[in-house]
Amino acid sequence: MSQELPSRESRLAFVRQVRERGAEDPALCYQCGKCTAGCPVAYAMDYPPHQIMRGVQLGMRDTVLSSRTIWLCAACETCSTRCPQGVEPASVMDALRRIAYAEGIRSPERDVPLFHSIFLGSVRLFGRIFEAAMIGSYNVLSGHLTKDVPMAPRMLLKGKLSLLPPRAEDGKALRRIFAKAAELEGKQT
């Protein structure tokens, strides 16, 4: 990472934003690397978890928010359980994803946030996950048209996949929850 470091102000502003989005204090990280050592997905990341923690401390906003890492983190919570400083790197990953998602910052792992938006779209529409439509939409929008399609017939046969949507029991309450949450979180950024 050879680049000029951001000013003190922008460093502090970024750390503050990460904390406001639900993270424990990333400034407490002393780079022991335990998060990375126990991370089951570190091998596939562009920056291992402890480097993301350092990047946040240094205010390297663009680097961390457009990384593959934040979307590859599986939220298994191993790092948070083991962190000797109580920093909870998993909570930092959540905060970074929330910021990147709200600001529409692109990552090479674009399929992951796409999946989340389709998943939440299903919850908003039906109250529950409508798997067949969710997988179909994901395949079309991600361009992986035939992904997992060979599994569908057996799943249908075994009653594990329904072609009918689940019944939204309380559509009004749901629409309110989604609208209000978006409204309040919109104010934060």
Added chain:
Amino acid sequence: MRYAYYPGCSLHSTARDYDLSARAVCRVLGIELEEIPGWVCCGASSAHMTSELLSIALPVHNLNIAKEMGLDTVACCAECYSRLKIANREMRARKNGRVAEVDEVVGNTYRGESEVKHLLEVIAGDYGLDALRERVVEDLSDLRVAAYYGCLLVRPPEVTGFDDPDQPMVMDHIVTALGAKAVEWPYKTECCGSSLSLTRTDIVLKLCHDIYQKAADQGADCLLVACPLCQANLDMRQPQVNRQYGTRFELPVLYFTQLIGLALGIPSADLGLSKLMVSPQQLLARTGLRQPA
């Protein structure tokens, strides 16, 4: 014993067998499950990764109905369990204006009144292992079981308070109480890749491969799980893992409720055993148990 039952999306779709077997076992043990009317999705990974408010508000909407029912809540899915527990913790902490925002979003003032338990805790704790042992009618002594807990039952420990985060034993104790053999193995709490299943299947295949390998190394006949997302990855993706890695794993991935049901003599059709992708038929035939239809 009566609980508000939060099945979650999976138990109504890809994990119908978990729902069937959980209900069947509870019926036999006299544990009453009353499904939360009009429950909605907990938001799972997709909510907490993109919106903190939504990730608390969706569980609170459900828990508030359970509160009105005057009951504690039981969940079978580890992801739902985790999200409901986190919501309770947040709403009880009453800190930094977050609670007021959630109140505004959901339109109620829930404060964590409905305690959240996983069905494992209800059966091993509230019902009790000794009582369970007395109900066993089938001989499972030939069965070697690797109990797989995954992530969210045990982590983060200050949220779930579920057993030891590195060496959980609750499910192993259930296996032993049923008369089967719980194998000691090191990958009990390793991640299966969870919600990356559709988006980065390659990662899920690698993680599942490692889990099968460790279980097989210890001579396990099957994996036992308490989460529909772990089960879906480990069961449905097993043929893909074998193709990708040139392996020949054939490890049935049973829900703990299915194993309890078998030990209690509940007919396999009532346990949804035929819905498993990796068939347990050979395994059950070898142990002298009734074969699934």
